[in-house]
Amino acid sequence: MNASDYEYLRKLFRDHSGLDLSADKQYLIESRLLPLARKCGLSSIDDLLQKMKGGSSRHIAQAVEAMTTNETFFFRDKAPFDHFRDTMIPELLKARAGRKTIRIWCAAGSTGQEPYSLAICLKEMSAQLAGWRTEILATDLSQDVLEKSKAGIYSQFEVQRGLPIQLLLKYFKQNGELWQINAEIRAMVQHRQLNLLHDFSQLGTFDVIFCRNVLIYFDQDTKINVFNRLARSLEGDGFLVLGAAETVVGLTDVFKPCAEKRGLYRPTGARAAVAPMAAAAMPRMAAIGGR
Amino acid sequence: MDGPRIGEQVRTCLVVDDSSVVRKIARRILEELNFQIIEAENGERALDACRRAMPTAVLLDWNMPVMDGHEFLLHLRRLPGGDLPKVVFCTTENNVDHISRALEAGADEYIMKPFDKAIIAAKFHEVGLIAAAMPA
Numbered sequence: 446m447n448a449s450d451y452e453y454l455r456k457l458f459r460d461h462s463g464l465d466l467s468a469d470k471q472y473l474i475e476s477r478l479l480p481l482a483r484k485c486g487l488s489s490i491d492d493l494l495q496k497m498k499g500g501s502s503r504h505i506a507q508a509v510e511a512m513t514t515n516e517t518f519f520f521r522d523k524a525p526f527d528h529f530r531d532t533m534i535p536e537l538l539k540a541r542a543g544r545k546t547i548r549i550w551c552a553a554g555s556t557g558q559e560p561y562s563l564a565i566c567l568k569e570m571s572a573q574l575a576g577w578r579t580e581i582l583a584t585d586l587s588q589d590v591l592e593k594s595k596a597g598i599y600s601q602f603e604v605q606r607g608l609p610i611q612l613l614l615k616y617f618k619q620n621g622e623l624w625q626i627n628a629e630i631r632a633m634v635q636h637r638q639l640n641l642l643h644d645f646s647q648l649g650t651f652d653v654i655f656c657r658n659v660l661i662y663f664d665q666d667t668k669i670n671v672f673n674r675l676a677r678s679l680e681g682d683g684f685l686v687l688g689a690a691e692t693v694v695g696l697t698d699v700f701k702p703c704a705e706k707r708g709l710y711r712p713t714g715a716r717a718a719v720a721p722m723a724a725a726a727m728p729r730m731a732a733i734g735g736r
Numbered sequence: 737m738d739g740p741r742i743g744e745q746v747r748t749c750l751v752v753d754d755s756s757v758v759r760k761i762a763r764r765i766l767e768e769l770n771f772q773i774i775e776a777e778n779g780e781r782a783l784d785a786c787r788r789a790m791p792t793a794v795l796l797d798w799n800m801p802v803m804d805g806h807e808f809l810l811h812l813r814r815l816p817g818g819d820l821p822k823v824v825f826c827t828t829e830n831n832v833d834h835i836s837r838a839l840e841a842g843a844d845e846y847i848m849k850p851f852d853k854a855i856i857a858a859k860f861h862e863v864g865l866i867a868a869a870m871p872a
Protein backbone atom coordinates (compact mmCIF):
# COMPACT_ATOMS: atom_id res chain seq x y z
CA MET A 446 0.00 0.00 0.00
CA ASN A 447 1.48 3.36 -0.95
CA ALA A 448 1.61 6.38 1.31
CA SER A 449 -1.27 8.21 -0.30
CA ASP A 450 -3.56 5.18 -0.02
CA TYR A 451 -2.62 4.88 3.61
CA GLU A 452 -3.41 8.54 4.23
CA TYR A 453 -6.71 8.15 2.40
CA LEU A 454 -7.66 5.23 4.64
CA ARG A 455 -6.50 6.88 7.85
CA LYS A 456 -8.63 9.91 7.14
CA LEU A 457 -11.58 7.79 6.09
CA PHE A 458 -11.48 5.74 9.27
CA ARG A 459 -11.08 8.83 11.42
CA ASP A 460 -14.04 10.52 9.77
CA HIS A 461 -16.32 7.50 9.80
CA SER A 462 -15.67 5.78 13.11
CA GLY A 463 -13.26 7.99 15.04
CA LEU A 464 -10.53 5.38 14.75
CA ASP A 465 -7.25 7.23 15.15
CA LEU A 466 -4.43 5.23 13.57
CA SER A 467 -0.84 6.24 14.05
CA ALA A 468 1.42 6.53 11.03
CA ASP A 469 2.76 2.99 11.29
CA LYS A 470 -0.32 0.80 11.20
CA GLN A 471 -0.13 -0.40 7.58
CA TYR A 472 0.12 -4.00 8.73
CA LEU A 473 -3.04 -3.65 10.78
CA ILE A 474 -4.98 -2.22 7.86
CA GLU A 475 -3.70 -4.92 5.56
CA SER A 476 -4.47 -7.74 7.96
CA ARG A 477 -8.06 -6.51 8.30
CA LEU A 478 -8.79 -5.41 4.74
CA LEU A 479 -7.35 -8.32 2.80
CA PRO A 480 -9.84 -10.83 4.27
CA LEU A 481 -12.60 -8.30 3.58
CA ALA A 482 -11.50 -7.90 -0.05
CA ARG A 483 -11.62 -11.67 -0.47
CA LYS A 484 -15.03 -11.84 1.17
CA CYS A 485 -16.26 -9.25 -1.34
CA GLY A 486 -14.95 -11.38 -4.18
CA LEU A 487 -12.07 -8.99 -4.90
CA SER A 488 -8.54 -10.18 -5.41
CA SER A 489 -6.61 -7.44 -3.63
CA ILE A 490 -6.74 -4.48 -1.29
CA ASP A 491 -6.16 -2.26 -4.34
CA ASP A 492 -9.41 -3.48 -5.87
CA LEU A 493 -11.20 -2.82 -2.61
CA LEU A 494 -9.68 0.66 -2.45
CA GLN A 495 -10.88 1.37 -5.93
CA LYS A 496 -14.46 0.51 -4.96
CA MET A 497 -14.17 2.68 -1.87
CA LYS A 498 -12.71 5.61 -3.74
CA GLY A 499 -15.41 5.18 -6.33
CA GLY A 500 -17.85 5.96 -3.52
CA SER A 501 -19.29 2.51 -2.82
CA SER A 502 -20.87 3.13 0.56
CA ARG A 503 -21.29 -0.59 1.11
CA HIS A 504 -17.58 -1.24 0.78
CA ILE A 505 -16.71 1.79 2.86
CA ALA A 506 -19.03 0.74 5.67
CA GLN A 507 -17.65 -2.78 5.62
CA ALA A 508 -14.07 -1.54 5.70
CA VAL A 509 -14.88 0.72 8.64
CA GLU A 510 -16.45 -2.20 10.49
CA ALA A 511 -13.55 -4.49 9.63
CA MET A 512 -11.20 -2.10 11.40
CA THR A 513 -13.06 -2.20 14.71
CA THR A 514 -11.66 -4.20 17.61
CA ASN A 515 -14.50 -6.17 19.14
CA GLU A 516 -12.72 -7.90 21.98
CA THR A 517 -14.87 -8.13 25.07
CA PHE A 518 -15.80 -10.54 27.82
CA PHE A 519 -18.36 -11.14 30.53
CA PHE A 520 -17.99 -9.01 33.67
CA ARG A 521 -14.88 -7.43 32.19
CA ASP A 522 -12.72 -5.93 34.97
CA LYS A 523 -15.33 -7.11 37.50
CA ALA A 524 -15.25 -3.90 39.61
CA PRO A 525 -17.64 -1.90 37.38
CA PHE A 526 -20.25 -4.61 37.79
CA ASP A 527 -19.74 -4.66 41.56
CA HIS A 528 -20.24 -0.88 41.54
CA PHE A 529 -23.31 -1.36 39.39
CA ARG A 530 -24.84 -3.75 41.92
CA ASP A 531 -23.60 -2.12 45.12
CA THR A 532 -23.62 1.60 44.29
CA MET A 533 -25.48 2.56 41.14
CA ILE A 534 -28.61 0.45 41.42
CA PRO A 535 -29.09 1.06 45.18
CA GLU A 536 -28.75 4.84 44.62
CA LEU A 537 -31.14 4.74 41.71
CA LEU A 538 -33.64 2.70 43.70
CA LYS A 539 -33.87 5.71 46.01
CA ALA A 540 -33.57 8.46 43.43
CA ARG A 541 -36.12 6.96 41.01
CA ALA A 542 -38.63 5.70 43.57
CA GLY A 543 -41.20 7.97 41.91
CA ARG A 544 -41.03 6.73 38.35
CA LYS A 545 -39.64 3.26 39.10
CA THR A 546 -37.74 3.13 35.83
CA ILE A 547 -34.03 2.65 35.20
CA ARG A 548 -32.55 3.17 31.75
CA ILE A 549 -29.12 1.75 30.95
CA TRP A 550 -27.10 2.26 27.78
CA CYS A 551 -24.16 0.15 26.64
CA ALA A 552 -22.68 2.50 24.08
CA ALA A 553 -20.25 0.00 22.53
CA GLY A 554 -21.89 -3.29 23.36
CA SER A 555 -19.90 -5.39 20.89
CA THR A 556 -20.93 -9.06 20.91
CA GLY A 557 -23.15 -8.69 23.98
CA GLN A 558 -21.04 -9.81 26.91
CA GLU A 559 -21.27 -6.39 28.55
CA PRO A 560 -25.02 -5.75 28.20
CA TYR A 561 -25.80 -9.35 29.18
CA SER A 562 -23.55 -9.08 32.24
CA LEU A 563 -25.65 -6.07 33.26
CA ALA A 564 -28.87 -7.95 32.51
CA ILE A 565 -27.68 -10.83 34.71
CA CYS A 566 -26.87 -8.37 37.51
CA LEU A 567 -30.39 -6.95 37.29
CA LYS A 568 -31.90 -10.41 37.19
CA GLU A 569 -29.93 -11.36 40.31
CA MET A 570 -31.41 -8.28 42.01
CA SER A 571 -34.97 -8.95 40.93
CA ALA A 572 -36.26 -9.03 44.51
CA GLN A 573 -35.25 -5.38 45.02
CA LEU A 574 -36.39 -4.44 41.53
CA ALA A 575 -39.88 -5.94 41.79
CA GLY A 576 -42.34 -3.52 40.23
CA TRP A 577 -39.58 -1.61 38.42
CA ARG A 578 -39.09 -1.22 34.72
CA THR A 579 -35.49 -1.65 33.60
CA GLU A 580 -34.23 -1.07 30.12
CA ILE A 581 -30.85 -1.99 28.65
CA LEU A 582 -29.96 -0.61 25.24
CA ALA A 583 -26.92 -2.06 23.51
CA THR A 584 -25.57 -0.15 20.54
CA ASP A 585 -22.54 -0.59 18.34
CA LEU A 586 -21.19 0.65 15.06
CA SER A 587 -20.78 -2.85 13.71
CA GLN A 588 -23.80 -4.71 12.41
CA ASP A 589 -21.95 -8.04 12.63
CA VAL A 590 -21.33 -7.85 16.35
CA LEU A 591 -24.92 -6.75 16.93
CA GLU A 592 -26.18 -9.85 15.15
CA LYS A 593 -24.01 -12.03 17.34
CA SER A 594 -25.15 -10.14 20.40
CA LYS A 595 -28.81 -10.67 19.53
CA ALA A 596 -28.28 -14.40 19.06
CA GLY A 597 -26.54 -14.61 22.43
CA ILE A 598 -24.57 -17.70 21.43
CA TYR A 599 -21.03 -18.06 22.75
CA SER A 600 -18.16 -20.50 22.41
CA GLN A 601 -16.78 -22.49 25.29
CA PHE A 602 -13.81 -20.13 25.31
CA GLU A 603 -16.02 -17.03 25.50
CA VAL A 604 -18.15 -18.29 28.38
CA GLN A 605 -15.04 -19.05 30.38
CA ARG A 606 -13.71 -15.51 30.38
CA GLY A 607 -15.22 -13.60 33.27
CA LEU A 608 -18.42 -15.54 33.72
CA PRO A 609 -18.62 -17.32 37.09
CA ILE A 610 -19.48 -20.97 36.59
CA GLN A 611 -22.65 -20.70 38.71
CA LEU A 612 -23.97 -18.01 36.39
CA LEU A 613 -23.15 -20.14 33.35
CA LEU A 614 -25.23 -22.96 34.80
CA LYS A 615 -28.02 -20.65 35.80
CA TYR A 616 -28.45 -18.51 32.69
CA PHE A 617 -27.17 -20.48 29.71
CA LYS A 618 -28.35 -23.45 27.75
CA GLN A 619 -25.75 -25.80 26.36
CA ASN A 620 -25.81 -26.85 22.76
CA GLY A 621 -22.76 -29.00 22.03
CA GLU A 622 -19.73 -26.77 22.44
CA LEU A 623 -21.85 -23.66 22.29
CA TRP A 624 -23.78 -21.93 25.03
CA GLN A 625 -26.79 -19.72 24.48
CA ILE A 626 -27.93 -17.19 27.02
CA ASN A 627 -31.53 -17.73 28.15
CA ALA A 628 -34.35 -16.08 26.25
CA GLU A 629 -35.41 -14.25 29.38
CA ILE A 630 -32.04 -12.50 29.69
CA ARG A 631 -31.86 -11.87 25.95
CA ALA A 632 -35.23 -10.18 26.10
CA MET A 633 -33.87 -7.68 28.63
CA VAL A 634 -31.49 -6.17 26.05
CA GLN A 635 -32.56 -4.04 23.08
CA HIS A 636 -30.16 -3.73 20.15
CA ARG A 637 -29.58 -0.88 17.77
CA GLN A 638 -26.84 0.15 15.40
CA LEU A 639 -25.31 3.46 16.35
CA ASN A 640 -22.16 5.36 15.51
CA LEU A 641 -20.99 7.44 18.47
CA LEU A 642 -19.77 10.15 16.11
CA HIS A 643 -23.36 10.74 15.05
CA ASP A 644 -26.14 12.42 16.94
CA PHE A 645 -27.58 10.14 19.62
CA SER A 646 -29.79 12.62 21.44
CA GLN A 647 -32.84 10.82 20.02
CA LEU A 648 -32.15 7.91 22.39
CA GLY A 649 -33.29 10.07 25.28
CA THR A 650 -31.61 10.27 28.68
CA PHE A 651 -30.18 7.40 30.67
CA ASP A 652 -29.47 6.70 34.31
CA VAL A 653 -26.37 4.66 33.59
CA ILE A 654 -24.08 4.73 30.57
CA PHE A 655 -21.41 2.09 30.03
CA CYS A 656 -19.06 3.41 27.36
CA ARG A 657 -16.05 1.20 27.77
CA ASN A 658 -13.03 0.45 25.66
CA VAL A 659 -14.17 2.37 22.62
CA LEU A 660 -12.98 5.94 23.25
CA ILE A 661 -9.41 4.66 23.57
CA TYR A 662 -9.37 4.34 19.79
CA PHE A 663 -10.36 7.98 19.23
CA ASP A 664 -8.21 11.09 19.07
CA GLN A 665 -8.49 13.65 21.82
CA ASP A 666 -10.94 16.02 20.12
CA THR A 667 -13.27 13.18 19.30
CA LYS A 668 -13.14 11.90 22.88
CA ILE A 669 -14.00 15.36 24.19
CA ASN A 670 -16.83 15.70 21.72
CA VAL A 671 -18.33 12.34 22.68
CA PHE A 672 -17.96 13.03 26.43
CA ASN A 673 -19.73 16.35 26.07
CA ARG A 674 -22.61 14.76 24.22
CA LEU A 675 -22.77 11.78 26.60
CA ALA A 676 -23.22 14.28 29.42
CA ARG A 677 -26.41 15.49 27.74
CA SER A 678 -27.71 11.95 27.44
CA LEU A 679 -27.13 11.20 31.11
CA GLU A 680 -29.41 12.21 33.96
CA GLY A 681 -27.87 14.80 36.28
CA ASP A 682 -27.52 12.17 39.02
CA GLY A 683 -26.62 9.35 36.63
CA PHE A 684 -23.43 7.33 36.23
CA LEU A 685 -20.91 7.04 33.43
CA VAL A 686 -18.66 3.98 33.36
CA LEU A 687 -15.44 3.97 31.32
CA GLY A 688 -12.87 1.29 30.56
CA ALA A 689 -9.82 0.67 32.71
CA ALA A 690 -7.54 2.67 30.38
CA GLU A 691 -9.93 5.59 29.87
CA THR A 692 -10.57 8.79 31.79
CA VAL A 693 -12.18 12.21 31.45
CA VAL A 694 -9.43 13.83 33.50
CA GLY A 695 -7.67 16.52 31.51
CA LEU A 696 -10.24 16.35 28.71
CA THR A 697 -13.52 17.76 29.95
CA ASP A 698 -15.15 19.04 33.11
CA VAL A 699 -18.63 17.72 32.33
CA PHE A 700 -17.82 14.56 34.30
CA LYS A 701 -15.80 13.97 37.43
CA PRO A 702 -14.36 10.70 38.68
CA CYS A 703 -15.93 9.08 41.76
CA ALA A 704 -13.44 8.81 44.58
CA GLU A 705 -12.53 5.22 45.42
CA LYS A 706 -14.52 3.82 42.49
CA ARG A 707 -12.29 3.33 39.52
CA GLY A 708 -13.94 3.71 36.15
CA LEU A 709 -16.99 5.47 37.59
CA TYR A 710 -17.87 9.10 36.74
CA ARG A 711 -20.68 11.50 37.63
CA PRO A 712 -21.93 14.52 35.73
CA THR A 713 -20.84 17.85 37.18
CA GLY A 714 -23.66 19.84 35.65
CA ALA A 715 -21.21 21.81 33.50
CA ARG A 716 -22.32 22.15 29.91
CA ALA A 717 -20.24 22.46 26.80
CA ALA A 718 -21.47 23.57 23.41
CA VAL A 719 -21.29 20.58 21.12
CA ALA A 720 -22.41 19.24 17.81
CA PRO A 721 -21.98 15.70 16.59
CA MET A 722 -18.67 15.03 14.89
CA ALA A 723 -20.15 13.68 11.74
CA ALA A 724 -23.69 14.91 11.41
CA ALA A 725 -25.10 13.41 8.24
CA ALA A 726 -21.60 12.97 6.87
CA MET A 727 -22.55 9.43 6.02
CA PRO A 728 -26.11 9.21 4.78
CA ARG A 729 -26.14 5.41 4.67
CA MET A 730 -24.86 4.85 8.17
CA ALA A 731 -26.94 7.67 9.53
CA ALA A 732 -30.03 6.08 8.06
CA ILE A 733 -29.26 2.77 9.70
CA GLY A 734 -28.38 4.48 12.94
CA GLY A 735 -31.80 6.09 12.88
CA ARG A 736 -33.50 2.73 12.87
CA MET B 737 2.67 -7.77 40.15
CA ASP B 738 0.33 -10.39 41.64
CA GLY B 739 3.15 -12.37 43.10
CA PRO B 740 4.09 -12.79 46.70
CA ARG B 741 5.54 -9.58 48.06
CA ILE B 742 8.09 -9.50 50.80
CA GLY B 743 6.40 -10.54 54.01
CA GLU B 744 3.61 -12.36 52.21
CA GLN B 745 3.50 -16.09 52.43
CA VAL B 746 4.17 -18.18 49.35
CA ARG B 747 1.06 -19.39 47.59
CA THR B 748 0.96 -22.94 46.36
CA CYS B 749 -1.12 -24.61 43.70
CA LEU B 750 -1.54 -28.36 43.58
CA VAL B 751 -1.90 -29.47 39.96
CA VAL B 752 -3.69 -32.81 39.72
CA ASP B 753 -3.76 -34.48 36.31
CA ASP B 754 -2.74 -37.89 35.05
CA SER B 755 -1.19 -36.33 31.93
CA SER B 756 2.33 -35.09 32.54
CA VAL B 757 1.98 -32.85 29.49
CA VAL B 758 -1.06 -31.10 30.93
CA ARG B 759 0.68 -30.75 34.30
CA LYS B 760 3.63 -29.16 32.58
CA ILE B 761 1.51 -26.63 30.67
CA ALA B 762 -0.47 -25.80 33.80
CA ARG B 763 2.73 -25.46 35.79
CA ARG B 764 4.15 -22.97 33.34
CA ILE B 765 1.02 -20.82 33.36
CA LEU B 766 0.61 -20.93 37.13
CA GLU B 767 4.25 -20.15 37.78
CA GLU B 768 3.80 -17.05 35.66
CA LEU B 769 0.94 -16.18 38.00
CA ASN B 770 3.42 -16.60 40.86
CA PHE B 771 2.24 -19.84 42.35
CA GLN B 772 4.59 -22.47 43.66
CA ILE B 773 3.57 -25.76 42.09
CA ILE B 774 3.09 -29.21 43.53
CA GLU B 775 2.09 -31.97 41.10
CA ALA B 776 0.06 -35.11 41.63
CA GLU B 777 -0.95 -37.70 39.04
CA ASN B 778 -4.15 -38.89 40.68
CA GLY B 779 -6.56 -38.10 43.48
CA GLU B 780 -4.89 -40.34 46.01
CA ARG B 781 -1.48 -38.72 45.57
CA ALA B 782 -3.17 -35.36 45.72
CA LEU B 783 -4.82 -36.24 49.05
CA ASP B 784 -1.44 -37.27 50.44
CA ALA B 785 -0.03 -33.91 49.40
CA CYS B 786 -2.92 -32.09 51.07
CA ARG B 787 -2.43 -34.04 54.30
CA ARG B 788 1.18 -32.91 54.33
CA ALA B 789 0.37 -29.26 53.61
CA MET B 790 -2.82 -27.60 52.45
CA PRO B 791 -2.24 -25.77 49.17
CA THR B 792 -3.75 -22.36 48.45
CA ALA B 793 -5.35 -23.67 45.27
CA VAL B 794 -6.00 -26.94 43.48
CA LEU B 795 -6.29 -27.30 39.71
CA LEU B 796 -8.11 -30.58 39.32
CA ASP B 797 -8.69 -33.00 36.46
CA TRP B 798 -11.74 -35.24 36.62
CA ASN B 799 -10.88 -38.56 34.98
CA MET B 800 -7.80 -40.15 36.49
CA PRO B 801 -6.81 -43.70 37.48
CA VAL B 802 -6.81 -44.81 41.17
CA MET B 803 -8.94 -41.92 42.41
CA ASP B 804 -10.75 -39.41 40.20
CA GLY B 805 -11.01 -35.69 40.82
CA HIS B 806 -14.57 -35.77 42.06
CA GLU B 807 -13.82 -38.35 44.72
CA PHE B 808 -10.67 -36.47 45.71
CA LEU B 809 -12.69 -33.33 46.24
CA LEU B 810 -15.25 -35.08 48.45
CA HIS B 811 -12.39 -36.37 50.62
CA LEU B 812 -10.53 -33.08 50.63
CA ARG B 813 -13.49 -31.09 51.90
CA ARG B 814 -13.73 -33.45 54.91
CA LEU B 815 -10.08 -33.08 55.91
CA PRO B 816 -9.19 -30.63 58.68
CA GLY B 817 -8.55 -27.35 56.87
CA GLY B 818 -9.79 -28.97 53.67
CA ASP B 819 -12.37 -26.24 53.18
CA LEU B 820 -9.63 -23.66 52.67
CA PRO B 821 -8.10 -24.41 49.26
CA LYS B 822 -9.85 -22.91 46.25
CA VAL B 823 -10.55 -25.82 43.94
CA VAL B 824 -10.83 -25.25 40.21
CA PHE B 825 -11.78 -28.22 38.09
CA CYS B 826 -10.01 -28.44 34.75
CA THR B 827 -11.43 -31.21 32.64
CA THR B 828 -12.70 -32.25 29.21
CA GLU B 829 -16.03 -33.09 30.87
CA ASN B 830 -17.95 -30.10 29.61
CA ASN B 831 -21.60 -30.81 30.27
CA VAL B 832 -24.05 -29.29 32.70
CA ASP B 833 -24.38 -32.52 34.60
CA HIS B 834 -20.69 -32.76 35.46
CA ILE B 835 -20.46 -29.07 36.28
CA SER B 836 -23.37 -29.35 38.75
CA ARG B 837 -21.85 -32.39 40.42
CA ALA B 838 -18.53 -30.59 40.78
CA LEU B 839 -20.16 -27.58 42.44
CA GLU B 840 -22.16 -29.80 44.77
CA ALA B 841 -18.95 -31.53 45.80
CA GLY B 842 -17.48 -28.17 46.76
CA ALA B 843 -15.62 -26.94 43.67
CA ASP B 844 -15.15 -23.16 43.48
CA GLU B 845 -14.76 -22.89 39.73
CA TYR B 846 -14.74 -25.04 36.64
CA ILE B 847 -12.63 -24.93 33.50
CA MET B 848 -13.60 -26.86 30.41
CA LYS B 849 -10.56 -28.02 28.46
CA PRO B 850 -8.85 -26.93 26.32
CA PHE B 851 -7.60 -24.11 28.51
CA ASP B 852 -5.05 -21.35 28.08
CA LYS B 853 -3.51 -18.68 30.24
CA ALA B 854 -6.40 -16.27 29.70
CA ILE B 855 -8.93 -18.79 31.00
CA ILE B 856 -6.85 -19.87 33.99
CA ALA B 857 -6.15 -16.25 34.89
CA ALA B 858 -9.84 -15.33 34.51
CA LYS B 859 -11.00 -18.21 36.68
CA PHE B 860 -8.35 -17.67 39.34
CA HIS B 861 -9.32 -14.01 39.39
CA GLU B 862 -12.95 -15.04 39.72
CA VAL B 863 -12.32 -16.93 42.96
CA GLY B 864 -10.04 -14.22 44.34
CA LEU B 865 -6.72 -16.02 43.89
CA ILE B 866 -5.16 -13.29 41.77
CA ALA B 867 -5.78 -9.58 41.55
CA ALA B 868 -6.12 -9.04 37.81
CA ALA B 869 -7.77 -11.24 35.21
CA MET B 870 -5.08 -10.53 32.63
CA PRO B 871 -1.80 -9.78 34.31
CA ALA B 872 0.66 -8.17 31.93
Ligand SMILES: C[S@@+](CC[C@H](N)C(=O)[O-])C[C@H]1O[C@@H](n2cnc3c(N)ncnc32)[C@H](O)[C@@H]1O
Pocket residue numbers: 461462463513514515516517518521552553554555556559584585586587590639640641642656657658659688
Ligand atom coordinates in the same frame (compact mmCIF):
# COMPACT_ATOMS: atom_id res chain seq x y z
C1 LIG C 1 -13.25 -3.33 22.35
S1 LIG C 1 -14.97 -3.32 22.07
C2 LIG C 1 -15.57 -2.94 23.67
C3 LIG C 1 -16.74 -3.79 24.08
C4 LIG C 1 -17.22 -3.59 25.52
N1 LIG C 1 -17.70 -2.25 25.75
C5 LIG C 1 -16.11 -3.92 26.51
O1 LIG C 1 -15.59 -3.01 27.14
O2 LIG C 1 -15.77 -5.10 26.65
C6 LIG C 1 -15.17 -1.82 21.13
C7 LIG C 1 -16.46 -1.75 20.33
O3 LIG C 1 -16.66 -0.39 19.90
C8 LIG C 1 -17.28 -0.40 18.62
N2 LIG C 1 -17.03 0.90 17.98
C9 LIG C 1 -15.90 1.35 17.42
N3 LIG C 1 -16.06 2.59 16.93
C10 LIG C 1 -17.34 2.95 17.21
C11 LIG C 1 -18.12 4.10 16.95
N4 LIG C 1 -17.63 5.17 16.31
N5 LIG C 1 -19.41 4.12 17.37
C12 LIG C 1 -19.93 3.04 18.03
N6 LIG C 1 -19.24 1.93 18.31
C13 LIG C 1 -17.96 1.87 17.88
C14 LIG C 1 -16.63 -1.58 17.95
O4 LIG C 1 -17.44 -2.08 16.90
C15 LIG C 1 -16.45 -2.59 19.08
O5 LIG C 1 -17.51 -3.53 19.12
